[in-house]
Amino acid sequence: MAALGKIRSKGVLLICIISLGLFAFIAEEAFRSCESSSNEHRQQVGEVLGEKINVTDFQKMVDEYTEVIKMQQG
Structure with a gap:
């Protein structure tokens, strides 16, 4: 129960970290798809x-x- 309480108290921070990770993943894929020079190589x-x-x-x-x-x- 104490562990759940700690997680709940830091919920906003966890949401921010997870959101940043998802944004970085999506941005990386978007950047890779926009590169036309290496598209043929891929x-x-x-x-x-x-x-x-x-x-x-x-x-x-x-x-x-x-x-x-x-x-x-x-």
């Missing part, structure tokens, strides 16, 4: 034989492979 998931592969190409290949496996196994 979309890259790997490189095979010197050819860069982005997320959409990789997902397309995974989907095609999944369909092939479904056809083979019936």
Whole structure:
């Protein structure tokens, strides 16, 4: 009970700290999404034989492979 009393007495401070943390998280994501120069680099998931592969190409290949496996196994 004493612990709950301490938490309640410092409630405003806790709310401020949590709000600041959430704001920092959202601001960081907004800042990252606004960067256009590194956006292409972030979309890259790997490189095979010197050819860069982005997320959409990789997902397309995974989907095609999944369909092939479904056809083979019936």
